[in-house]
Amino acid sequence: MIEPGAIDCHIHPTAAQGGPPAACADELLPFADRMGIALMGTSLGPTFWRRPTREQITADNDFNAELIARHPDRFFGYANLNPNDLRFSLDEIERRVADGPFVGLKLWVAMCCDHPNVDAICERAAELGAPILQHTFFRAGGNLPGESSPDDLAALAARQREVTFIAAHAGLNWERGIRAVLGQPNILVDTCGFDPELGYTEMAVAWLGAERVVYGSDATGRSFASQLAKVYGADIDDDAKALILHGNMRRVLDL
Amino acid sequence: MTDTAIIDCNANLGNWPFRRTGYNTPDALLERLARVDIDRAWVTLLDAVMLKNVGAANPWLAEMVAGYEQLMPVGSVNPTWPAWERDLAECVDLGFRGVRVNPNYHGWTLADPIFGELLAAAGEAGMFVEVALHMTDERHHHPLVMVPPVAVDGLLDACAAHPNVAIVLANVKNAPASQLARDADGELPGNLYFELSHFESVGGVQALAGELGVERILFGTHAPYYYPESSVLKVFEECDFSEPELAAITHQNAERLLASLQAGGSQP
Numbered sequence: 002m003i004e005p006g007a008i009d010c011h012i013h014p015t016a017a018q019g020g021p022p023a024a025c026a027d028e029l030l031p032f033a034d035r036m037g038i039a040l041m042g043t044s045l046g047p048t049f050w051r052r053p054t055r056e057q058i059t060a061d062n063d064f065n066a067e068l069i070a071r072h073p074d075r076f077f078g079y080a081n082l083n084p085n086d087l088r089f090s091l092d093e094i095e096r097r098v099a100d101g102p103f104v105g106l107k108l109w110v111a112m113c114c115d116h117p118n119v120d121a122i123c124e125r126a127a128e129l130g131a132p133i134l135q136h137t138f139f140r141a142g143g144n145l146p147g148e149s150s151p152d153d154l155a156a157l158a159a160r161q162r163e164v165t166f167i168a169a170h171a172g173l174n175w176e177r178g179i180r181a182v183l184g185q186p187n188i189l190v191d192t193c194g195f196d197p198e199l200g201y202t203e204m205a206v207a208w209l210g211a212e213r214v215v216y217g218s219d220a221t222g223r224s225f226a227s228q229l230a231k232v233y234g235a236d237i238d239d240d241a242k243a244l245i246l247h248g249n250m251r252r253v254l255d256l
Numbered sequence: 257m258t259d260t261a262i263i264d265c266n267a268n269l270g271n272w273p274f275r276r277t278g279y280n281t282p283d284a285l286l287e288r289l290a291r292v293d294i295d296r297a298w299v300t301l302l303d304a305v306m307l308k309n310v311g312a313a314n315p316w317l318a319e320m321v322a323g324y325e326q327l328m329p330v331g332s333v334n335p336t337w338p339a340w341e342r343d344l345a346e347c348v349d350l351g352f353r354g355v356r357v358n359p360n361y362h363g364w365t366l367a368d369p370i371f372g373e374l375l376a377a378a379g380e381a382g383m384f385v386e387v388a389l390h391m392t393d394e395r396h397h398h399p400l401v402m403v404p405p406v407a408v409d410g411l412l413d414a415c416a417a418h419p420n421v422a423i424v425l426a427n428v429k430n431a432p433a434s435q436l437a438r439d440a441d442g443e444l445p446g447n448l449y450f451e452l453s454h455f456e457s458v459g460g461v462q463a464l465a466g467e468l469g470v471e472r473i474l475f476g477t478h479a480p481y482y483y484p485e486s487s488v489l490k491v492f493e494e495c496d497f498s499e500p501e502l503a504a505i506t507h508q509n510a511e512r513l514l515a516s517l518q519a520g521g522s523q524p
């Protein structure tokens with residue numbers, strides 16, 4: 002069932018907790034190899050900070066930079082930012098993306114993405130051709146402070162049409178999330194970070210087209226396997242599966 | 257995919273009220289499971305969870321699976337309703353080998369005395385009891401029906417008080433499974449089993465098998481609510497189990513559980 006060459010657009014360096022990047026890679030790569038994962042997009046850090054300080058941002062991005070330096074053929078990076086600190090965010094984009102080795106940006110729950118600070122970040126991302134991996138939830142009972150919904154991302158994407166966004170988790174409540182991003186062709190949805198609920202990928206492909214769906218796992222909290230099941234198990238054709246597993250991310254990353 | 261026989265100890269028929277699920281008839285479910293080389297399954301009726309009169313689901317399920325020897329029905333009981341013993345007895349009459357409970361949907365906890373009463377009655381009837389800790393991700397529940405997961409507090413005491421009743425935790429996630437292993441301090445009761453469809457994290461099934469003991473792990477998919485490929489890929493591809501371990505997880509543990517059932521109490 003396993004096809005080699007998949008690109009996992011969404012992991013976190015949480016393997017070998019407490020260890021250095023080398024240990025994280027050593028623990029993670031054998032599993033990735035078994036599951037046919039050729040390349041992984043890493044972001045955040047060993048610990049998740051909802052409103053990270055400059056020091057925490059720096060530590061997270063340093064950690065991933067070392068991971069990428071050690072295994073440039075296996076990892077690519079999204080620089081972690083806290084848009085509340087716009088000056089530092091813009092400086093970090095220069096340090097991490099303009100100067101490399103990161104290729105994209107990660108925005109988690111520090112600030113809702115429908116905010117002018119995020120527009121300023123997007124404008125530089127557009128100049129650099131850097132995709133933005135944006136966490137999105139429609140959380141039962143209401144989102145966390147600073148947490149973005151697919152509605153928020155759709156509003157941002159309508160203003161920032163030159164940026165490619167990945168709506169991480171497709172809103173979690175994916176039947177609503179897919180609808181929310183339908184009208185913004187510069188938003189893709191990933192498969193990651195929620196239960197392997199049958200029907201997700203079929204709906205995403207039917208509504209958005211296979212070109213707007215990408216495989217991600219949210220490893221190591223999630224398994225590669227449970228999230229790959231959403232692709233391998235979906236009632237979609239093989240061409241669509243190939244786009245989701247690697248073709249679309251090759252386009253996004255210009256590989 | 258594999259030459260190992262697989263028993264899916266956690267499949268479902270019928271309808272879940274908040275999502276239209278496909279593959280939810282016996283023929284469709286068996287066809288879907290066969291794609292991943294599963295040809296036997298224990299099945300519950302999804303509709304049972306939200307029925308007020310839960311017991312009405314049991315003859316309904318029996319009728320659905322009649323003639324399908326590959327499907328083993330698991331009944332449903334709400335022990336907070338009057339005369340629940342009659343529902344249990346009907347499950348026996350229908351030939352069911354076990355019953356599922358959904359304490360969170362039915363307003364009770366595993367620390368309540370009613371759980372002990374149910375275990376005692378099930379033991380007398382020679383049935384196993386399956387506790388579903390979740391049905392769907394709480395983070396996207398319907399806003400008018402937000403149901404927290406079942407807490408496992410009290411479970412180890414219940415296991416100890418009814419050592420001859422096999423208890424299966426279905427839809428159990430990593431955290432409560434690990435909590436039980438820690439609470440038991442390496443001595444989990446022999447009558448407690450863990451179904452693996454909700455085990456997560458990279459290599460998580462193997463890590464949890466190490467914590468819980470391979471002999472307690474039951475293969476399950478939660479299909480058709482979940483893609484059955486999830487459990488298959490987790491067990492056969494992502495983990496590196498030995499052939500004896502795979503045999504235990506995929507069918508031998510389930511077969512041993514069923515073989516232990518006898519009226520007056522099972523012998524796990």
